[in-house]
Amino acid sequence: MTKNRLRQITAALGLVLAGSAWADGLTEELADQFHTVFRQTVSDKHLTGAAYAVVTPDRIIRIGTAGHTDTRRTQPINENTAFRVASVSKTFAAGLAAVLVEEGEFAWRDRVVDYLPDFRVAGDASQVRIEHLLGQSTGLVPHAYDNLIEDGVPVERIRKQFSRLEFLCRPGDCYSYQNSIFSLIEPVIEKTTKRGYAQLMNEKIFEPLDMRDASVGYEPFVNNPNHAKPHVKSRGQWRTVKVKPNYYRVAPAAGVNASALDMGKWLMAQMGSNPEVLAPRVVDTMTAPRVYTAKDKRRKYWRDLISDAHYGLGWRIYRIGDEQIAYHSGWVSGFRADIAWSETHQVGLAVLMNVESSEISALSTAFWQMAFEKLPSTTESDRVAALAAPP
Numbered sequence: 362m363t364k365n366r367l368r369q370i371t372a373a374l375g376l377v378l379a380g381s382a383w384a385d386g387l388t389e390e391l392a393d394q395f396h397t398v399f400r401q402t403v404s405d406k407h408l409t410g411a412a413y414a415v416v417t418p419d420r421i422i423r424i425g426t427a428g429h430t431d432t433r434r435t436q437p438i439n440e441n442t443a444f445r446v447a448s449v450s451k452t453f454a455a456g457l458a459a460v461l462v463e464e465g466e467f468a469w470r471d472r473v474v475d476y477l478p479d480f481r482v483a484g485d486a487s488q489v490r491i492e493h494l495l496g497q498s499t500g501l502v503p504h505a506y507d508n509l510i511e512d513g514v515p516v517e518r519i520r521k522q523f524s525r526l527e528f529l530c531r532p533g534d535c536y537s538y539q540n541s542i543f544s545l546i547e548p549v550i551e552k553t554t555k556r557g558y559a560q561l562m563n564e565k566i567f568e569p570l571d572m573r574d575a576s577v578g579y580e581p582f583v584n585n586p587n588h589a590k591p592h593v594k595s596r597g598q599w600r601t602v603k604v605k606p607n608y609y610r611v612a613p614a615a616g617v618n619a620s621a622l623d624m625g626k627w628l629m630a631q632m633g634s635n636p637e638v639l640a641p642r643v644v645d646t647m648t649a650p651r652v653y654t655a656k657d658k659r660r661k662y663w664r665d666l667i668s669d670a671h672y673g674l675g676w677r678i679y680r681i682g683d684e685q686i687a688y689h690s691g692w693v694s695g696f697r698a699d700i701a702w703s704e705t706h707q708v709g710l711a712v713l714m715n716v717e718s719s720e721i722s723a724l725s726t727a728f729w730q731m732a733f734e735k736l737p738s739t740t741e742s743d744r745v746a747a748l749a750a751p752p
Contacts, residue, residue, distance in 0.1 A: 388708055391735050392423035395728050402720050403427040409592045409599045410438040411714045414625030417707050418632035421625040431590040431601045440622040443574050443588040444713040446698040447615050447691025454613035455495045455675025458546055459643045460565050466553045476549045481524040493532045494546050495674045498652045500530040503537045516610050536652040544611035558612055569638045570630055574620035579609040582618040589715035591695020599716055605694045615693055621713055628702050628709035647674040648687045662722040684733055697721045706736045
């Protein structure tokens with residue numbers, strides 16, 4: 362290598378490092394700006410408690426908290442306070458399934474009936490593949506038997522009702538959001554691995570990512586002394602209520618509990634920080650747009666922002682102008698959760714609340730508007746590499 366070329370490489374490396382520091386500085390400015398909006402929203406809307414994490418692939422930029430675990434205001438929310446993440450649990454279910462696919466336990470295109478012979482619908486059940494469960498594209502009547510989940514009916518009894526469900530389209534051709542049917546991935550996983558779903562989530566996801574406050578299920582949540590209590594609005598005031606166990610019965614759909622710190626680590630893994638846990642090709646598979654989700658374009662706050670919307674595997678894929686984010690929201694009694702990340706902007710956001718407030722969508726959309734205005738759409742190192750490359 363010539364001395365001239367060595368000087369070129371050294372100079373280019375210096376530019377890359379400087380560019381990285383510059384990008385980090387912009388992300389820190391973004392986090393500071395969002396923190397102001399976050400604190401103001403919690404104060405103005407009198408929210409009981411909330412927390413957020415802003416991350417890049419390399420580190421957690423900022424964790425912010427506000428409020429308390431309940432209306433007695435004796436225990437402040439902190440970065441380790443566990444919240445129910447509700448339907449954001451679907452991102453974890455897809456992540457665990459993707460890891461098991463990589464390990465050869467099953468394949469995305471495998472038929473569900475090959476693992477669950479008792480799976481019956483009012484049509485040819487053999488058309489439904491594993492990828493359709495996690496891709497919300499079974500084609501069956503949407504939100505099938507969510508009312509029975511709400512009523513506390515045992516999962517085994519609910520699954521016996523599937524035989525009454527009819528196809529609205531061929532599996533894979535249309536969007537059909539589910540909780541009970543989505544959660545059939547749990548018995549598929551347990552049959553192939555001979556191990557429990559919660560145990561595998563701990564071993565394959567939580568422990569390798571050092572998610573120390575994360576868990577699956579009702580008992581681990583209520584037995585955690587640092588957990589946020591649920592709140593609903595009554596006569597204009599937030600009222601502390603009991604944790605409802607019903608949606609824990611469909612754990613892949615809504616059974617995960619996690620802190621803001623945990624969610625920051627989960628976001629970092631999506632963006633490549635732990636390829637030994639989630640390889641980039643695995644994340645690419647989960648976030649590839651599969652079925653069009655027209656209703657998402659009409660969601661409050663989001664409707665003025667997104668131009669296109671799809672579902673991948675456990676993730677919603679939103680197009681915002683020329684940009685794309687992977688996103689999911691969650692809502693169970695007394696809790697809300699939002700999580701999203703951008704590959705091109707190398708930033709992610711998680712927001713957790715122990716109230717049922719639509720302000721979570723206002724916060725998320727405000728963050729992404731600020732992010733797209735402030736952050737470059739490609740990393741500075743890519744630009745430097747292009748400039749430094751020999752002609």
